[in-house]
Amino acid sequence: MNTAAAFADFRTYPLISALTAAHTLADRIQVQWADGRVSPFHHQWLRDNCPCPQCVYTVTREQVLEIVDVAENLIPDSARIDADGCLCVDWQDGHRSRFDPGWLRAHAYDDESRAERRATKPKSKLWGTQLKLPVFDYQALMDDNDALLQWLLAVRDIGLTQVRGVPTEPGSLKLIAQRISFIRESNFGVLFNVQSKADADSNAYTAFNLPLHSDLPTRELQPGLQFLHCLVNDADGGESIFVDGFAIAEALRREDPEAFQALCEIPVEFRNKDRHSDYRCLAPIIALDAFGQVSEIRMANFLRGPFDASVEQMPRLYRAYRRFIAMTREGRFRLMQRLNPGELWCFDNRRTLHARNAFDPATGARHFQGCYVDRDELLSRILVLQR
The missing domain is CATH 3.30.2020.30 (NE0471 N-terminal domain-like)
Known part of the structure; x- marks a missing residue:
């Protein structure tokens, strides 16, 4: 009753x-x-x-x-x-x-x-290299609210999903993102194009490898969900790499509690600057919720400013930071997969760190589109669908 x-x-x-x-x-x-x-x-x-x-x-x-x-x-x-x-x-x-x-x-x-x-209360399901990737069908998500709910629960609890069968026309990403809620606009636009270009305002828009990171750690509130939709991927290289930042943080808590505490306590400044904007945020790399559980990872080495800590804290911060980065490179945590045209990643940007191998633009075109939706919108949509 x-x-x-x-x-x-x-x-x-x-x-x-x-x-x-x-x-x-x-x-x-x-x-x-x-x-x-x-x-x-x-x-x-x-x-x-x-x-x-x-x-x-x-x-x-x-x-x-x-x-x-x-x-x-x-x-x-x-x-x-x-x-x-x-x-x-x-x-x-x-x-x-x-x-x-x-x-x-x-x-x-x-x-x-x-x-x-x-x-x-919902609990994060931590994962490593053996993750059985949750995969969903685009048309089912567009037509069936039960399928939509199962997808959103996987995004919430696992933090990494793939959707297949997505149309490859530019702008198609917007329709599935809006099945959750409105898209969060940033200085990169509502939808952003991930392509190599000469006048890049981010390393993402080059052919370089990108180390594991979260997007926009330079903002007070990092975007909650990130979508990356493959339109064309003919270039050699460019495989996607993911790690569960929560799993790494919990492993660090067990294996090196002093380093874990340092990354929870000592703030680091992240900066994102181009010709027209300058975003900065000072915050710890690991954030905890009211119950002491890991709730957010903030990391992008290529967007990090010089450490500003006390003389006593500086060696402690460097030791902890080096340990965390080293753990992201360990095989036990890493999942690597090439994204094909008509497929997209949807992942929790405040949990799942993502990277990209370098690619060779001379071997073919590579065009992804991306966007952001806040984590609050995901959680709200789940509650309404469950209601």
């Missing part, structure tokens, strides 16, 4: 266990569930999350109540479980709140409930 939480949001919540009792204590209401769990809810938390039309605008499902407008010492007159199994609270100021049991269980913050929620 799924239950809706009045006007709390657009989702429904499974009724995992029914409410059986509610007890009012000095600063909280303690509820009991049919499966034996006990969840305390502080008075302020309950009042702050009241889903009634006075507190949440029914059209946008966004809160209009600000907790500062409610007395800090507000307490309930009574709390009970009604005939529909909802928790009903009558407050001393005359306000009445009614909480759906599915919603309440989904947001309970007792230790057991919080641990349960954390255990169900």
Whole structure:
């Protein structure tokens, strides 16, 4: 059974266990569930999350109540479980709140409930050279939302996918990228052409080899997803190389925790400059989320400024940086594959580092198109499709 939480949001919540009792204590209401769990809810938390039309605008499902407008010492007159199994609270100021049991269980913050929620959060699937590459069909992704969802989940959890059967007309990339959301424009444009050219404003637009890197580490927010679509690939060389930056970071954490800590703590400046722009960002190479898990890798040696660390920190930073770069070259992490016309890569640019072998433009044409979509758009699209 799924239950809706009045006007709390657009989702429904499974009724995992029914409410059986509610007890009012000095600063909280303690509820009991049919499966034996006990969840305390502080008075302020309950009042702050009241889903009634006075507190949440029914059209946008966004809160209009600000907790500062409610007395800090507000307490309930009574709390009970009604005939529909909802928790009903009558407050001393005359306000009445009614909480759906599915919603309440989904947001309970007792230790057991919080641990349960954390255990169900998506987890990155780390990979190395033995990765079984997730491959998807272009037309299925364009026509079938179930196929689209499976692709997006693979992008989210694995961070590297390939799509085949993509039309090779210039601009075709835009259609599949927009199946996720709008494209993020940069100083390279909405779609950018990866071709060797004499007046290149990036090493990507040469025939050089490109070492493993993330795109635009010079920005406060690196692009989340990167697409690279092959239109023509007749030149010798130019194979794509990928490593899972999260897998390398976790291996570094295990094998050399001091180096891992240095790359999490000491910021490095990345710079992207041409005749018309100058982007700079100072940030650590490895970023952690609120739970201490690796959430981002920021790396492009060819866009790095001189290290600016204290005299004491400089040797520590160089040792850690050299170790990380050396690990990206280890065979256990590397996946290499040539991209053919009508195929595209879609990968998490803030996780999966990519590289390209040098190619010989004298042996044939090579034309890729690329674009970016932010990681937030990927996650939003997944939630809407799942809803």
